[in-house]
């Protein structure tokens with residue numbers, strides 16, 4: 563029987579993704595990082611092989627796979643030293659369209675997203691003044707007949723310049739007029755190809771190569787037919803996508819952690835100091851063993867969450883805990899790998915410092931680990947809401 567969890571689960575998917583990754587080795591990723599360049603060739607290769615359409619149902623041209631399988635795709639990219647951040651959002655962003663879009667919207671967008679003709683990589687939620695408090699966003703969408711006029715500012719909108727469509731969260735009812743503060747926000751599919759100078763993106767120079775931007779929106783007209791679902795229910799729709807997002811990010815972190823552990827163990831065996839391999843010292847090998855142990859534990863929670871999700875069962879606690887455990891495990895593994903490499907860990911040609919920076923992001927985004935702990939405290943342990 564095929565093992566349905568662990569790093570041997572879904573061997574066919576792993577082999578196929580590894581074959582693609584083999585065409586984009588360490589020098590490729592190092593160069594993208596150095597130039598702060600979007601890895602278009604890699605994303606194109608994944609798209610044409612159909613992997614970015616893993617979660618799109620077959621009737622809309624995708625493969626109709628579950629989150630478990632999709633998570634393996636992202637895990638393998640990270641494990642092979644790549645950076646799935648260039649394209650991971652398309653997997654979970656389109657879930658909002660799939661779950662809450664009308665049949666007409668799904669027919670209009672999903673087949674072209676599945677084939678790669680349309681890129682839905684951008685997700686405009688975070689704003690400079692709202693941060694983690696999403697219900698405080700100020701970008702407004704005011705209804706005028708059959709359209710909405712949008713004005714506001716987003717920050718950290720990643721892959722904006724590599725997207726044809728952007729999913730946008732905007733306020734359709736002023737905050738002060740709401741009794742239930744989780745209402746009053748709506749989600750739109752914004753066609754960036756026709757937005758002209760009503761949207762301006764300014765790239766943010768960041769610690770990681772992430773194609774991320776500040777986005778300024780001025781008098782942008784969005785047809786009412788491009789609103790997803792009901793007006794005012796956007797926050798709920800976004801929350802519905804969070805579990806899939808958490809599980810996919812957890813899998814990426816597990817892939818990163820395994821990359822760090824593989825590299826650390828290999829280097830610890832090969833590097834000889836004081837006449838013996840450094841990995842013979844417990845001070846070197848125990849931290850690697852600890853990081854491996856933490857990674858395997860996090861991976862169990864990732865599989866538990868993925869199984870529940872794919873069965874249609876509630877999985878909020880498991881998805882959140884998986885994201886927390888995996889991002890902490892990958893960060894631990896990153897530090898151990900850097901320590902094991904000594905000074906060479908800082909040399910770009912070893913790729914450790916690049917992956918070290920890349921994996922650090924996942925303690926902060928798409929959701930900060932403090933907010934994950936606040937969720938567990940409140941929703942699992944019944945402690946008072948802390949924010």
Ligand SMILES: Cc1cc2nc3c(=O)[nH]c(=O)nc-3n(C[C@H](O)[C@H](O)[C@H](O)COP(=O)(O)OP(=O)(O)OC[C@H]3O[C@@H](n4cnc5c(N)ncnc54)[C@H](O)[C@@H]3O)c2cc1C
Pocket residue numbers: 684685686687688692693694695717718719720721768770772774923926927928929930931932933936948949
């Ligand atoms: C490279 C990158 C790419 C990103 N891509 C996207 C994207 O494509 N689309 C998008 O919409 N957003 C994106 N983001 C934004 C990301 O989701 C946010 O940065 C993240 O959610 C945290 O929000 P913040 O930065 O405003 O931090 P803040 O909310 O300002 O929080 C700052 C610190 O305070 C802590 N904190 C705040 N409130 C509490 C509390 N009640 N209890 C405990 N601690 C608290 C936080 O945990 C954090 O440590 C990206 C961010 C980065 C860095």
